[in-house]
Amino acid sequence: MSGEQGALPPEYRSPQAEALLRQAIELIEQARPMPLSASSMISKDEVLAVLQAAAQALPEELRAARWLLKERQDFLARVQAEGDQIIATARSQAEQMVQRTELVKMAEERARSIVADAEEQARHLKLETEDWCDQKLGAMQVVLERTMTTVASGRARLQGAERREAEPAPAPTEPETPEGFFDQDD
Structure with missing residues (x-):
């Protein structure tokens, strides 16, 4: 497994310091107990080598942890910025839609x-046209009524003249004279 770990970038390797510390704990747990004592006998060189390797691995792992924390913070900042941008865009679009709606309402009201x-x-x-x-038409009616009156009286005059012409003129009558008045010749 350590061969695979060497191929990975340091930020993706499992923590070596932790494994080394566990190894040191195992060494201490497996140490032979001292008779009549709570102490154990351990190989000083072996435990020191494991602890020194862990101490050397810690700075690299701390750098990797810091790098992961920074990457996490950068990722969260990017996601937050993208989220803020999406929200701002949505608000802007909503405002435009509201403004369009308001413009449409104002235009409809103006049209009405x-x-x-x-x-x-x-x-x-x-x-006004009907009154005019x-x-x-009233003025024309008055003129037409006058015209009709004039025409009717003109016709009446004409008809009166025609009747007079149609009636035979009375024959001139000779005045009646008594018969014997101018009778001198007889």
Whole structure:
């Protein structure tokens, strides 16, 4: 396994110091006890070699741990920045949609107002036009009534003249004279 560990970058290797410390613990646990004592007999050189190797491995592992912590912090900062950007973009889009909605509402309200004004103007113009037409037709009616009266009286005059022409003119009558008045010749 240590051959595989050498091929990996230091930041991905399992901690050597921990393994070495466990090895030192095993050496102490497996040490032969001293008779009539709580002490054990251990190989000083062997334990010192393991502890020195662990001490040498600690700085490398601490660097790797610091590197992992920094990478973690960088990753969290990137993710936080991306999250903040996504939220900002979503808020911006939501604001734009609200503004568009508000613009649409304002445009619709303005359109309704324009249509209402146009309908009011059309109604007003229609009433004015109807009043004007009624006045003109009334004036024309008066003129036509006068014209009809004039035509009727003209026709009546003509009909009166025609009747007089159609009636035979009375024959000139000779004044009646008494018969014997101018009777001198007899």
